Amino acid sequence: QVQLEESGGGLVQAGGSLRLSCSASGAITHVFAVGWFRDVPGKEREFVATISLEDGRTKYKDSVKGRFTISRDNAKNTVDLQMNSLKPEDTAVYYCAGTHVASMVSASKWYDSWGQGTQVTVSS
Numbered sequence: 001q002v003q004l005e006e007s008g009g010g011l012v013q014a015g016g017s018l019r020l021s022c023s024a025s026g027a028i029t030h031v032f033a034v035g036w037f038r039d040v041p042g043k044e045r046e047f048v049a050t051i052s053l054e055d056g057r058t059k060y061k062d063s064v065k066g067r068f069t070i071s072r073d074n075a076k077n078t079v080d081l082q083m084n085s086l087k088p089e090d091t092a093v094y095y096c097a098g099t100h101v102a103s104m105v106s107a108s109k110w111y112d113s114w115g116q117g118t119q120v121t122v123s124s
Contacts, residue, residue, distance in 0.1 A: 002026045002098050002113040004034075009094060009118030012086055018120060020081040022096030028053075031098040034079040036070065037108055038092035039117070047106040048094070051079060059104045064090075086122045093117040 008020040022034060035050030049060045049070040058070050069082040079096060095118075097111035105111075 002028060002031055004096050004098060004113055004115035006094065006096050006115045006118040009120045011121045011123065014086060014088055014122055014124050016086050016122070017082070017084045018086065020083065020094055020096075020118060020120070022079045022081075022115060024077045024079070024098065028077055028098075030100055031113070032100055032102045033104065034072070034096055034098050035106070035111060036079075036081045037095045037097060037111075038090075038120075039095070040092045045095075045108050046092070047108065049081060050099075050104060050106065052104065053079075057104060059106060061106075083120070086120075088122045088124045091120060091122050093119050 003025045005023045033050050033052045036048040038046050051058045051070045051072050067085045072079045096115045098113040099111045101110045
């Protein structure tokens with residue numbers, strides 16, 4: 001089993017930056033990719049980005065391309081999400097999640113290990 005823990009959320013003004021970090025422990029060798037998702041009240045859980053732990057391939061939600069960057073450090077077992085040019089609509093609880101599916105999947109149903117989430121609030 002894989003344990004994931006997010007850190008780095010907080011309050012920032014529009015146009016600002018935040019860096020989220022996801023720390024993994026446990027059976028990490030079975031994880032193909034780690035993704036970031038976000039929950040906004042009244043909406044379904046939303047895919048943000050994912051990265052393959054094997055080769056570093058990435059995939060992003062269209063609305064965050066050019067603003068967010070996902071990266072991995074396999075030696076530290078961490079996956080970070082650098083968020084720049086933040087907008088009020090980026091306000092959400094952000095979760096990292098791991099998948100054993102050997103593909104760059106974006107649907108949350110394919111992710112079977114989840115952290116507890118970290119709040120990101122962007123003020124206008």
